Amino acid sequence: MTPTPTPARPQTAAPxxxxxxxxxxxxxxxxxxxxxxxxxxxxxxxxxMFTGLMMSFQEIRYIDSTWVGLxxxxxxxxxxxxxxxxxxxxxxxxxxxxxxxxFGLGLAxxxxxxxxxxxxxxxxxxxxxxxxxxxxxxxxxIMYHPGDTGTLNMILxxxxxxxxxxxxxxDSSLLSIMVMSIWRGTPxxxxxxxxxxxxxxxxxxxxxxxxxxxxxxxLRHITLPALRPVFWILFTLAAxxxxxxxxxxxxxxxxxxxxxxxxxxxxxxKLGFQTGELGIASAGGIVLFAATLALTVLVQLMRRRQSA
Amino acid sequence: MMRFDSALGLESRRGPFATAGKILAYSxxxxxxxxxxxxxxxxxxxxxxxxxSFTWWPDEFTFDNxxxxxxxxxxxxxxxxxxxxxFGLLLQMIVSVFAAYSLARKKFRGMSVVMLIMLTxxxxxxxxxxxxxxxxxxxxxxLHLNLIGTYAGMILPVGAWxxxxxVMTEFMKExxxxxxxxARIDGAGELRTFFTIILPLCxxxxxxxxxxxxxxxxxxxxxxxxxxxxxxxxxxxxxxRSLRSDEEVGIGVLxxxxxxxxxxxxxxxxxxxxxxxxxxxxxAVKG
Numbered sequence: 088m089t090p091t092p093t094p095a096r097p098q099t100a101a102p103x104x105x106x107x108x109x110x111x112x113x114x115x116x117x118x119x120x121x122x123x124x125x126x127x128x129x130x131x132x133x134x135x136m137f138t139g140l141m142m143s144f145q146e147i148r149y150i151d152s153t154w155v156g157l158x159x160x161x162x163x164x165x166x167x168x169x170x171x172x173x174x175x176x177x178x179x180x181x182x183x184x185x186x187x188x189x190f191g192l193g194l195a196x197x198x199x200x201x202x203x204x205x206x207x208x209x210x211x212x213x214x215x216x217x218x219x220x221x222x223x224x225x226x227x228x229i230m231y232h233p234g235d236t237g238t239l240n241m242i243l244x245x246x247x248x249x250x251x252x253x254x255x256x257x258d259s260s261l262l263s264i265m266v267m268s269i270w271r272g273t274p275x276x277x278x279x280x281x282x283x284x285x286x287x288x289x290x291x292x293x294x295x296x297x298x299x300x301x302x303x304x305x306l307r308h309i310t311l312p313a314l315r316p317v318f319w320i321l322f323t324l325a326a327x328x329x330x331x332x333x334x335x336x337x338x339x340x341x342x343x344x345x346x347x348x349x350x351x352x353x354x355x356x357k358l359g360f361q362t363g364e365l366g367i368a369s370a371g372g373i374v375l376f377a378a379t380l381a382l383t384v385l386v387q388l389m390r391r392r393q394s395a
Numbered sequence: 396m397m398r399f400d401s402a403l404g405l406e407s408r409r410g411p412f413a414t415a416g417k418i419l420a421y422s423x424x425x426x427x428x429x430x431x432x433x434x435x436x437x438x439x440x441x442x443x444x445x446x447x448s449f450t451w452w453p454d455e456f457t458f459d460n461x462x463x464x465x466x467x468x469x470x471x472x473x474x475x476x477x478x479x480x481x482f483g484l485l486l487q488m489i490v491s492v493f494a495a496y497s498l499a500r501k502k503f504r505g506m507s508v509v510m511l512i513m514l515t516x517x518x519x520x521x522x523x524x525x526x527x528x529x530x531x532x533x534x535x536x537x538l539h540l541n542l543i544g545t546y547a548g549m550i551l552p553v554g555a556w557x558x559x560x561x562v563m564t565e566f567m568k569e570x571x572x573x574x575x576x577x578a579r580i581d582g583a584g585e586l587r588t589f590f591t592i593i594l595p596l597c598x599x600x601x602x603x604x605x606x607x608x609x610x611x612x613x614x615x616x617x618x619x620x621x622x623x624x625x626x627x628x629x630x631x632x633x634x635x636r637s638l639r640s641d642e643e644v645g646i647g648v649l650x651x652x653x654x655x656x657x658x659x660x661x662x663x664x665x666x667x668x669x670x671x672x673x674x675x676x677x678x679a680v681k682g
Contacts, residue, residue, distance in 0.1 A: 134536055
């Protein structure tokens with residue numbers, strides 16, 4: 088495989104004495120190994136990103152496209168459908184993030200420990216995270232059947248709650264999607280919290296117990312502070328994932344009924360692929376990207392200030 | 396003296412109430428998180444189906460739903476999914492291993508820029524570039540190829556994944572330099588060193604990026620949706636939506652297809668559990 092003759096003289100690692108040619112050759116090899124990755128990124132990430140940015144300033148037509156400046160952005164920020172889609176995205180992202188964090192932390196505390204049966208419960212509970220979102224959404228769509236024989240309505244019936252319309256009603260569609268997302272997000276957060284819990288020094292707990300601290304105080308003063316970095320990472324990840332949510336909504340309601348669960352990505356998809364408003368759709372993508380970026384930077388800044 | 400294996404110290408609590416509480420909590424967790432999947436599993440193999448609900452107690456075992464699934468092209472979709480995930484994963488792992496070798500073992504000008512590029516691609520959610528990506532795929536710049544409606548259109552965009560590259564890079568940094576130098580002194584060339592020394596030592600990390608890559612590619616939805624306009628090229632996840640209403644066989648085919656879409660990731664996860672957990676914590680905790 089290597090047609091180029093390798094130098095017979097071994098090259099020692101002393102950087103000061105490395106000949107310039109060998110170093111250039113090393114750099115060349117490094118770029119050659121990187122080339123496939125960079126090429127794929129260029130074609131399928133950076134060129135689309137740039138194209139999207141350009142398209143967001145234009146009105147795209149089949150024959151000729153006209154430059155419209157910031158008109159597409161103005162449309163997004165003033166259009167009623169976009170405004171409500173942005174609002175739904177934010178609500179869904181925040182609700183899912185908060186729900187998954189709270190339940191994830193609670194379950195992590197409950198299930199922490201080296202016992203074998205705990206490992207089994209953890210593994211089983213983690214299954215929702217690894218399975219395909221599209222399939223999960225189909226499963227939940229069936230369970231959300233609004234009739235009184237629907238799976239979830241039957242369970243609600245056991246505790247005396249009247250049948251709910253779930254996805255079929257404007258007031259409950261977004262909340263129903265959120266519940267499913269929390270169901271899938273909780274085990275993920277739980278696992279990451281568990282990894283954080285394992286890293287806490289056991290002697291701190293023992294020392295606290297010797298000093299007579301209650302479980303609650305131990306939790307508040309040792310466990311939770313130690314989990315802070317994990318918390319921020321999970322918050323950022325989940326919030327970003329929540330903002331860009333698509334499959335969940337597309338499969339469960341496709342934005343309905345009557346736009347009550349329309350999020351930014353489903354609206355962008357419809358504009359781009361169904362109504363052909365490519366310029367506005369691209370501007371929507373850029374806005375979403377900007378929001379994601381702003382959120383990440385904000386969280387990083389807050390973390391830095393907290394740890395300083 | 397209490398022992399502290401955990402923050403709450405639940406394990407050291409004995410007695411009937413504590414035990415009952417624990418059993419209740421853990422079985423509750425099992426029911427909530429696996430119940431829906433079990434419901435699907437039972438229903439998919441059941442003869443009489445209620446279109447409004449899962450069947451929890453099977454009355455008659457049957458493969459009928461899976462047989463009818465063939466009439467609705469489900470196995471064609473499954474085949475497409477496997478083609479995409481097979482070649483996609485192979486490409487992704489090769490690309491990651493090569494790139495990681497450069498980033499972990501070489502020193503060259505522009506390395507920090509490359510790292511920045513990797514992190515940018517991880518920050519950039521693919522949903523956001525979906526619309527322009529569909530145009531790029533329809534007419535690749537310079538090459539002028541149309542990848543819409545082809546497997547390549549679903550495979551190439553997942554070929555490079557920042558997460559895989561970074562996990563691999565971290566791992567390769569741990570491989571001692573001495574081994575590499577020894578091989579070089581023995582006269583081994585760049586590729587020989589790479590394939591005979593570095594790669595075998597990275598086998599655990601290959602498991603990590605393999606299982607993550609598999610679930611990531613299997614979970615792709617928007618990409619096949621924009622690449623495959625014709626039903627013949629659909630992958631199983633995007634085909635599910637069209638299987639919902641079937642006049643003749645009812646909900647059965649949908650259940651069978653959903654189960655088929657769920658199983659591969661579950662099998663991959665259970666088989667590579669340790670690697671999965673390792674990737675999960677390294678990926679998330681290190682950002």
